[in-house]
Amino acid sequence: MGVTTSHRDHEVLGQGYLAVPATGTTSPAVIVIPERWGIVGHITSVADRFAEAGFVAFAPDLRPGSLTEGPDGTYLMTGPELDEAAQRIAAVADHLASRPEVTAKVGCVGFCAGGTLALWSATRSDRIVAAVGFYPTLPADGTNTDWIEYAGKSALVHRAGTDTGSTSDGVDGLRRAVEAAGGTCQTYDYPGTGHAFFNDDRPDVFDQPAAASSWARTLELFRARLG
Secondary structure (H helix, E strand, C coil), X not given: CEECCCHHHHHHHCCEEEECCCCCCCEEEEEXXXXXCCCCHHHHHHHHHHHHCCCEEEEECCCCCCCCCCCCCCCXXXXXXXXXXXHHHHHHHHHHHHCCCEEEEEEEEEECHHHHHHXXXXXXXXXXXXXXXXXXXXXXXXXXXXXXXXXXXXXXXEEECCCCCCCCHHHHHHHHHHHHCCCEXXXXXXXXXXXXXXXXXXXXXXXXXXXXXXXXXXXXXXHHHHC
């Protein structure tokens, strides 16, 4: 269910899509970072699924006014610097944690370029204690190489089997760096899957078994770390 934000929310959150559990109970929050083409129907449905699973979910529009209809639209994340976007996500995390329906802990999940950004955002926010990247590309320009801010935090990476970006040595480097920093990092491979295997609006690449497994693992991490 989409929820209209208040004026104060809009000032901090900006444009985006907010989904709140129907139970009305206090819940942890998850920030959902879209793929390159922004807040399309697939992303709002993911936010709704998180709300149904008991999380307050917010998908930010990182390029206000550039919402698109799909992969043929204007790419969302080619312009802003990665660290600038991560700083904004950190501000969103602080604001979500201050909402009366949200507990203090926040998670972040993203897809494709959004997956890279979700993992990076945890280095820019004390609030974000768990981050999940679906088929991210690592290393990415603008990210640090030591990931020392992951002390006490958790990362999870879902790797598409035929996607060279998410199966690169950079993901293994991330895991080693996070563990060296005192955090935890899990990586899961989904053999035979292609990039965007989780996107059920793209039947050419969608893989139902992999999508179901990666979703269950994502919820497991967030429930364990966020409460």
